[in-house]
Amino acid sequence: MRIVAVTACPTGIAHTYMAAERLEKAAKKLGHAIKVETQGAMGIENALTEADVKAADVVLLAVGIPVRDRARFDGRRVVEASVQEAIRNPEGIVASLGT
Amino acid sequence: MAVEIAFSFPLPGGLHARPASRLREEVVLFRSVVMFLNRVSGASASARSVLALVATRTGHGEPCVLHVQGEDEESASAALRRFVEKELPALDEAPSARVPAGGLVPRAVSMAGSRVHRGAPASGGVFRGRAVVVGARRPGAPADERTGTTEEELERLDAAFVRAATALRTRRDVAVHETEREVLGAHLSIAEDPGLRTRASLAVSAGSGAAAAVGSAAEHFAEVFRASGSALLAERAIDLHDVAEAVVRALAPDAPPEPPVVLGDDSIVVAARLGPAQLLALPRARVRGLILGEGGTLSHTVVLARAFGVPCVTGAEGIDRILSTGDEVIVDGERGLVVVAPKEAVTRFYESQGDFLVAAARRLEKFRTARGASADGRRIEVGANVGTVEEARSAFENGAEGIGLFRTELMFLDRDQPPTEEEQYEILAETARLAEGRPVIVRTLDVGADKPLAWLRLPPERNPALGYRAIRMYAEHAGLVEGQLRAILRAAAVGPVKVMFPMVATPEEARELRALVDRVKERLAADGVAHDAAIEVGVMLEVPSAVLSVGAIAREVDFFSVGSNDLAQYLFAVDREDTRLAHLGSPFHPAFLKLLEAAVAGAHAAGRWIGLCGEIGGRPLAAPLLLGLGFDEVSVSPPRVLAAKAAFRRTRWGGARAILADALSKATAGEVEALLIERGPSTRTLVDAGTVRTVSGSRSRDEAIRELADLLQLTLRVDDADRVEDAIHAREETASTAVGLGIAIPHCVSPHVRADSIAAVRLPHPVSWDAGEEGVSLAILIAVRPGSAGDRHLKTIAALSRRLCDDGFRERLLAAPDDAALAALLSEAAGAPQPSSAEGRPAAGG
Numbered sequence: 001m002r003i004v005a006v007t008a009c010p011t012g013i014a015h016t017y018m019a020a021e022r023l024e025k026a027a028k029k030l031g032h033a034i035k036v037e038t039q040g041a042m043g044i045e046n047a048l049t050e051a052d053v054k055a056a057d058v059v060l061l062a063v064g065i066p067v068r069d070r071a072r073f074d075g076r077r078v079v080e081a082s083v084q085e086a087i088r089n090p091e092g093i094v095a096s097l098g099t
Numbered sequence: 100m101a102v103e104i105a106f107s108f109p110l111p112g113g114l115h116a117r118p119a120s121r122l123r124e125e126v127v128l129f130r131s132v133v134m135f136l137n138r139v140s141g142a143s144a145s146a147r148s149v150l151a152l153v154a155t156r157t158g159h160g161e162p163c164v165l166h167v168q169g170e171d172e173e174s175a176s177a178a179l180r181r182f183v184e185k186e187l188p189a190l191d192e193a194p195s196a197r198v199p200a201g202g203l204v205p206r207a208v209s210m211a212g213s214r215v216h217r218g219a220p221a222s223g224g225v226f227r228g229r230a231v232v233v234g235a236r237r238p239g240a241p242a243d244e245r246t247g248t249t250e251e252e253l254e255r256l257d258a259a260f261v262r263a264a265t266a267l268r269t270r271r272d273v274a275v276h277e278t279e280r281e282v283l284g285a286h287l288s289i290a291e292d293p294g295l296r297t298r299a300s301l302a303v304s305a306g307s308g309a310a311a312a313v314g315s316a317a318e319h320f321a322e323v324f325r326a327s328g329s330a331l332l333a334e335r336a337i338d339l340h341d342v343a344e345a346v347v348r349a350l351a352p353d354a355p356p357e358p359p360v361v362l363g364d365d366s367i368v369v370a371a372r373l374g375p376a377q378l379l380a381l382p383r384a385r386v387r388g389l390i391l392g393e394g395g396t397l398s399h400t401v402v403l404a405r406a407f408g409v410p411c412v413t414g415a416e417g418i419d420r421i422l423s424t425g426d427e428v429i430v431d432g433e434r435g436l437v438v439v440a441p442k443e444a445v446t447r448f449y450e451s452q453g454d455f456l457v458a459a460a461r462r463l464e465k466f467r468t469a470r471g472a473s474a475d476g477r478r479i480e481v482g483a484n485v486g487t488v489e490e491a492r493s494a495f496e497n498g499a500e501g502i503g504l505f506r507t508e509l510m511f512l513d514r515d516q517p518p519t520e521e522e523q524y525e526i527l528a529e530t531a532r533l534a535e536g537r538p539v540i541v542r543t544l545d546v547g548a549d550k551p552l553a554w555l556r557l558p559p560e561r562n563p564a565l566g567y568r569a570i571r572m573y574a575e576h577a578g579l580v581e582g583q584l585r586a587i588l589r590a591a592a593v594g595p596v597k598v599m600f601p602m603v604a605t606p607e608e609a610r611e612l613r614a615l616v617d618r619v620k621e622r623l624a625a626d627g628v629a630h631d632a633a634i635e636v637g638v639m640l641e642v643p644s645a646v647l648s649v650g651a652i653a654r655e656v657d658f659f660s661v662g663s664n665d666l667a668q669y670l671f672a673v674d675r676e677d678t679r680l681a682h683l684g685s686p687f688h689p690a691f692l693k694l695l696e697a698a699v700a701g702a703h704a705a706g707r708w709i710g711l712c713g714e715i716g717g718r719p720l721a722a723p724l725l726l727g728l729g730f731d732e733v734s735v736s737p738p739r740v741l742a743a744k745a746a747f748r749r750t751r752w753g754g755a756r757a758i759l760a761d762a763l764s765k766a767t768a769g770e771v772e773a774l775l776i777e778r779g780p781s782t783r784t785l786v787d788a789g790t791v792r793t794v795s796g797s798r799s800r801d802e803a804i805r806e807l808a809d810l811l812q813l814t815l816r817v818d819d820a821d822r823v824e825d826a827i828h829a830r831e832e833t834a835s836t837a838v839g840l841g842i843a844i845p846h847c848v849s850p851h852v853r854a855d856s857i858a859a860v861r862l863p864h865p866v867s868w869d870a871g872e873e874g875v876s877l878a879i880l881i882a883v884r885p886g887s888a889g890d891r892h893l894k895t896i897a898a899l900s901r902r903l904c905d906d907g908f909r910e911r912l913l914a915a916p917d918d919a920a921l922a923a924l925l926s927e928a929a930g931a932p933q934p935s936s937a938e939g940r941p942a943a944g945g
Contacts, residue, residue: 010833013893014844014881014900021901041848041883042893064834087904088839 001098003027003034004048005060006067009083012040019062019086020046026090034094039068048072058097062086101168102176107160109188114157118187122146125182131169133179138162204436205821206828207448207805213441218390218415220435222404225449226388227441228365230426232419233373245308253300256309259349264290267345270379277489278406281509282338282375282399288516289342295320310347317343337398341374362386367430371419375399383407388430390437392418406489412437434821448805451796455809462813463741467498471733471744473726477752481744482538482734484712491530491539494737498744501538503660503734504599504712505530507583508546517579523586531594538595540637540660540710540734541587543580545569545601564674569602570612584619591631599660603638603645609655612636640698640709641665649701659702660734663713667691685768686715692724692763692771699729710734719815720775722746727759745815754778776853776884785895786857786926788919789814795860800868800875804828804845807858807880816856816882823851823882837868837875840909844900846881856882857899857925861913877912879903879925895929902928 005023009015020036027034037048050072053059059078061067062085081093110118126133126146133146135155139162142155146165157163165183167176204215245252267290271283289295295316302312321336360381362368367388368381378386378400389404389411404411410432418437422428429438429449438445471481482503483494491502510518510526531539547568573580590596600612616636623630636655640646641662649659663686668674670691673684685691695711702709710732715721717739725733726747735743758778762771790810797803804827805820812820826847830836837843858880865874881896902908908928915921 011830011846011848011883013848013883013896014846015836015838017897017900018838018844018904021904025904038897040893040897042897082834084834084838 001032001058002056003032003058003060003094003097004052004056005034005036005062006039006048007036007062007083007086008039008067009064012042015064015083015087016040019083019090022087022090023060023062023094026094030091030094032094032097039063044068060093060097062093100172101166102172104165104167104176104180104183105162106165106183107162108157109159111159113159114152114155119152121186122152122182125179126175128178129169129171129175131167131172131175133168133175134166136164136166138164205434205448205805206824207801208436208438208445210801211442211444213445214439216415216418216421216437216439218412218418218435218437220432221391221401221413222389222409222411222432224408224410224432225429225453226365226367226410227427227429227446227449228367228387229363230369230390230422230424230428231360231362231366232422232424233360233368233370233377249304249306252303252309255350256299256303256312257296259309259313259346260290260296262349262352263342263345266349267342276406277487278403279379281487282379282403285399286338286342286345286376289339290346295339295342309350313343313346313350337372337374337393337400340372341376344374345376367428369419369422369428371417373400375403378403388428388432390415390418390422390428390430392416444799444801447798447802451802451806451809455813459813463745466741466744466748469498469744469748471500471747473747473750473752473755475751475753477726479726479730479747480710480732481740481747482540482710482712482732483737483740484734485530485737488526488529488533490737492533494740495533495535495537497737497740499537499737499740501540501732501734502530502534503540503710503732505539505541507542507544511544511546517582520582520586523583524589527586527590527596528593531590531596534594536594538597539590540597540599541590542599542601542639543570543583543587547572564668570600570608571602573612573615580615581619581622584616585623585628585630588616588619588623588630588634589628591634592629596631597635597637597658599637599639599658601639601662602642602665603640603652604642605644606648606651606655609638609652612638613655639665639712641669643670643694646694646698646701649698650705653702653705653707656707658707659698659709660732661695661698661709661711661713661730663695663711663715666694666713670694686713687721687724687762687771687775688768689763689765689771692728692759695728696759696763703729708732717743719743719746720772722750723755723758723775723778724762724771726750726752727755727757784926785855785929786859786922787814788922790816790856790858791918791921791925792860793915793918793921795862797860797862797866798864799866800843801828803860803862803866803875803878804831804880806860807845807878810858810860811852811856811880811882814856816854817849817852819851823847823849826851827880827882835869838903839873840903841865841874841876841913842903842909843868843875843878844881844903845878846883848883848885850885852882852884855884855893855896856880857896857929858882859912859921859925861915861921877909899925899929 007016007019016038017040020038023036024034035048035052036046038045053072053076059073059076061078061080062083064083079097086093108114123146134143135146135152136143137155137157140155144152144155146152165179167179208215246255264287267283267287271280271287274280274283298316298319299312302315303309317339321339325336362382362385364385365387366385367390368386369390371392373391386409389409391413392415401411401413410430412430412432412435415437422439427440429441471479473479480500482501483499484504485491485494485502486506486509494502510523527541547566587596587598598616603609613636620630620632635657637658637660638652638656639662640649640659645652667684667686671684673680699709708731711725711730712734716725716733717735719742733743758774762774765771765774792810795803795806797806805824808817808820808824808827811817811823817823826849827845830847831845836845859877861877862875865876868875912921912924915924
């Protein structure tokens with residue numbers, strides 16, 4: 001499964017990056033490809049390209065605030081989760097994406 | 100025609116300051132003359148004077164009248180009727196809704212649900228103990244008993260005044276404490292004031308009893324004080340009542356003394372008002388805290404509390420009625436809070452605060468004996484501004500390298516005749532002896548209509564700051580000035596005392612003053628009196644014209660000292676007493692910095708040294724500017740000496756020059772402050788052994804968060820732990836920052852953060868972070884400034900956050916043997932260089 005994800009939290013200085021790290025590790029462990037864009041205090045990093053989004057099977061938004069530039073995901077399968085959930089139970093979230 | 104509005108006074112608390120000032124606000128909207136009349140007492144007052152209204156002492160239910168007369172009396176009376184009926188009855192509610200200047204109520208206190216009363220922080224420190232309520236004595240209403248004829252009563256009155264004065268003189272002469280001696284001296288001059296005695300005698304002649312006459316005379320002058328518009332004079336009203344008390348007691352010398360107030364080892368004295376004599380009558384070592392309903396921060400009682408190191412909160416309205424003797428109370432003189440029946444969480448909070456205060460003092464301790472200098476050794480002397488021998492002593496104990504400003508006004512205030520040359524000499528010589536070779540700069544008398552002296556009889560001025568004051572009055576008061584100069588010149592024979600003149604605006608004035616000093620020297624020499632003929636003569640630079648003539652003035656004098664408060668006032672045309680103008684006249688403004696630059700350049704070009712003795716000297720933020728400008732000396736209030744030395748020690752000379760250059764190119768004070776914050780401590784590492792604790796005493800999430808904020812305050816990384824704590828909780832409320840794994844990462848972005856920082860506490864017993872959550876054993880705080888210059892820091896924080904997902908890394912954090920190891924792990928994970936030491940790294944970008 002090819003996953004693209006966005007993480008973002010209210011202050012964007014810690015949880016955004018923890019969630020990204022946790023999701024990347026969980027996906028790798030479960031044998032999925034993942035690319036995570038972080039929308040934090042440093043702005044958008046590791047930005048998802050149009051091609052990334054197009055090639056993905058699912059879009060995961062692990063956010064605590066409205067995600068920036070959401071329109072690019074229109075027409076894709078989008079799953080939403082909280083940042084906290086992504087940090088606490090990343091494998092559970094990744095596993096649920098396949099269903 | 101006139102309109103009368105009759106009503107019975109609706110507020111249980113009587114006509115106190117708040118309803119009085121609201122009434123005034125209504126009245127000043129109209130042109131009509133509005134008088135307030137209390138039908139019971141017959142007291143009347145202009146409704147435009149808050150103090151006069153309060154002085155009517157109108158109580159609950161007393162019938163009153165507002166008398167409205169003038170061209171707009173109809174609309175005015177309609178508005179006032181509405182005010183009296185609709186608004187006034189509600190004005191007693193929720194006095195706590197007013198937020199006097201001061202800090203927040205700390206979260207631990209507000210969350211615990213203990214009752215909190217706010218006042219003004221008048222003397223620092225915190226004490227937890229038991230209230231002892233001291234009865235308020237109602238001035239002006241002693242028993243009116245006449246014992247004989249008018250002549251006999253007058254004789255009795257005179258004798259009482261003499262007895263009271265004698266008693267005061269004796270107590271003054273045996274007083275050990277300097278401040279105590281000054282206060283008793285001030286009381287003595289009130290007791291000997293012919294005005295007070297005359298007014299009391301007139302009342303007796305008119306049929307009044309002696310006791311009542313003294314009370315009403317004191318109240319009359321107290322009212323004049325209060326109506327003076329000067330906060331200082333208003334607070335002197337308390338002294339008047341204190342003296343009146345003493346005289347009334349002296350009327351009946353055989354009466355049994357008042358039962359003494361019984362104090363324990365943990366007594367906090369609570370009173371509506373407490374005169375300085377009442378305070379002095381209490382066993383000093385047993386007064387551990389002071390809570391007063393009245394009294395600002397200038398009263399003699401407060402001055403004494405500070406001198407004795409007793410925590411004090413003033414302006415806690417009605418506190419003597421709220422508290423009862425025996426109540427358990429915390430007096431927080433740092434924040435101006437009174438906590439009643441503190442719950443355990445509050446007690447724990449204050450205990451931890453006490454530990455932090457001690458730790459903070461210990462961190463500054465090493466600067467006590469340090470020379471004032473930059474991180475790279477450029478010398479800048481750090482002196483202290485004082486007004487009494489006691490203050491000078493405390494300044495030297497606090498590591499002052501000299502007295503940069505000895506204000507002589509205190510020797511002259513509160514008396515009915517000027518001090519003798521001998522009295523002045525004693526005070527200055529004693530200071531010179533305490534200095535043990537360190538310089539003492541004595542400023543000559545700086546008084547005017549804003550600092551009234553009874554015996555000078557200065558006419559009121561429209562604009563005292565710009566009027567007849569300081570050296571401008573010296574010609575008229577030549578004898579007085581010569582006496583002071585003789586005292587200074589004689590004290591200079593004891594130690595390195597220098598003389599400095601205030602308010603010099605032109606080179607001509609400097610030349611005349613120099614010649615004056617020379618004439619006094621000649622006379623001393625002719626009289627064969629020991630003095631220092633080589634005394635250094637300096638002038639204050641506090642008038643812009645003097646700064647622009649600094650080269651010419653330098654030909655007349657040996658040194659300069661910038662009075663930055665007055666200089667800013669005169670440069671920006673801003674009355675510094677007017678709180679409405681507080682946003683103007685910032686000493687960080689580039690225009691002001693340019694003036695300072697001209698002052699230093701001019702003085703140094705002429706080979707003269709130059710210091711600064713205003714408030715900006717005590718602001719750590721300003722250290723790079725003052726150093727960069729090239730000041731030879733900075734003089735600050737005694738409690739700020741160590742912090743000022745520390746601030747210079749953290750700054751490099753080269754970096755300070757660069758910061759100054761950038762500051763001078765800015766347009767606004769705000770931009771300069773932003774620059775100083777950005778270029779200040781930000782080069783420090785994110786985390787060090789001072790910001791982490793492997794063994795925390797915190798037992799709950801809130802305590803852990805407070806501890807984290809305190810760690811940053813202690814290491815000078817945030818400027819207000821209370822506010823940073825609130826910012827952390829605000830973030831916590833949007834969503835818990837517990838991330839599972841036994842870790843929480845609370846964080847905040849706040850303007851009260853000085854340097855982007857990481858702090859951490861390891862909790863011996865896991866605490867619950869949010870409902871239903873597993874325990875948290877490690878809390879890591881990330882505190883960031885808004886618009887952080889620190890993208891660099893944000894990157895490292897992001898890197899740290901990612902590392903925290905690593906099981907092995909977390910285990911190492913939880914197993915770190917000590918603070919330094921934990922700090923090193925966090926620092927390494929954040930990709931920053933290893934911290935080399937807990938503190939002392941150069942802060943300014945050099």
